[in-house]
Amino acid sequence: MQLPVMPPVRPMLAKSVPSIPPGASYEPKWDGFRSICFRDGDEVEFGSRNERPMTRYFPELVAAATAELPERCVVDGEIVIATDRGLDFEALQLRLHPAASRVRMLAEKTPASFIAFDLLALGDDDYTDRPFSERRAALVETLADAGPSIHVTPATTDLDTAQRWFHEFEGAGLDGVIAKPLDGPYLPDKRVMYKIKHARTADCVVAGYRVHKSGDDAVGSLLLGLYTADGDLASVGVIGAFPMATRRELFTELQPLVTTFEEHPWNWGAHVEPDVVRRYGGGSRWNAGKDLSFVPLRPERVVEVRYDHMEGQRFRHTAQFNRWRPDRDPRSCTYAQLDQPVTFRLGDIVPGLG
Template structure:
């Protein structure tokens, strides 16, 4: 492979801002795996945000790149799995699997798509020093005939349209808006763009904790629960961003609430298999050496957390601590408090997206 921009490349990043800034190019914020695609003839590589290769996990995109992309190019974008119900990040996570046979099977049953939103190189030309307005125009022209696997993200210079996208597109699984100053060059690893994400709060029950990986007397993360309509306590996610002194304080404060699995709403957690559940001794898909066992607590404490959006019945990302709620009764912490976005079709955002899944 010999391109004007060679792998690995750290993608250009965005910093969070509370509102949509003026005088920028606005795009939907896609919820997938950030990736830079390098193509030099028959050689194709997919790099990740942390500069590690994703190539082996998405064989269908390699085949599609041969058919849809310019002969020699470097394109920044997002790998997503699109369905008629919206983006499916859970299915995307399943693709990071060591067994090639499983990857091949999933590539056939849940094929991925690539949403392109920046151009780093085309032919022998390095575009990274050009302003974004030039890169965007060249990207649209270079990928004019792509599809059904490679798509160019919509963009607008109208802030009101961007606000409408922010409000509506969440129903298709997108999680906000990206704003790019028109004059910025491509700056790998630098936070020179802006992201506006949904942020909400929820009152959750603290149902357990994991011990910190480097201190036996400190909390690593707190496990959160919400009650369902039938009164069961469901696992919804974790919070874990505390200073070390606070982690030790919480560890001490929660010791009187430690209980056994037999006396806990998640008694099944000691023996039931399943991904992303707080199961004792369960391994992690992302780090097979990570211990995800937890200490059960009597569900008596309520905490208010910040979150962006849900993925099924769980928080999509790690929630953030907001405040303790001693005034709330744990059984009042139900799913009814959560805001559910109105369903929105991916095909209305990018024509044809989500229609090629089998």
């Protein structure tokens, strides 16, 4: 492979801001695997944010790149799996499997798409020093005939349109808006873009904790639950960003609430069988071999957390501690308190997607 921009390349990053800034180019924030695609003839490589190749996990995108991209190019984008219900990050995560046979099976069952949003090189030309407005125009022109697996993300310079996208597109599984300076070059691993994500709060039941890796006298993370309409306590995620002094204080404070699994709604935790744990929503989506054991607590304490959005019945990302809610009845912590985004079709955002 001989390209003007060679792998590995760390993608350009975005920093969080509370509101959409004026005077920029705006795009939907796709919820998938960030990846830079390198194509030189029959050679194709998909890099990841941590510079590790992802090529072997997405054979269908290798074929798509050969068929739909220019002969020699470097394109920044996002790998997603689109369904008629929106983006499916869980299905995407399942693709990171060591068995090639399973990867091939999933590639046929749940094929991925590549959403392109920046052009780093074309032919013998390095585009990284050019302003984003020029890179964007070249990307649109270069990929005008791409598809059905490779798509160009929509973009606008109209702030009102970006505000509308921010609210509407969440219903398709997107999690915010990206703002890019029009005159900026491509700067690998630099946070020069801006991301605006949804921020919400929820009151959750603290149903258990995991011990901190430093020892058995500190809390590593708190396990959160919400009650379903049927009255069952479902696992929705964790919070774990605490100073060490707070971790030790929590460990002491929570001891009176420690109970047995026989008296706890999540008695699957006593066995920690990965398939059973995941079925009940308490498992690790990132590491199937991770120790998922926890200390069960009587579900009597309520905490208010910050989260961006839900994926199915769980928080998409790790929630953040906001404050304790001693005034709340744990039984009042239900799914009914959560915002429900208006359903939005992916095909209305990118024709042919989903």
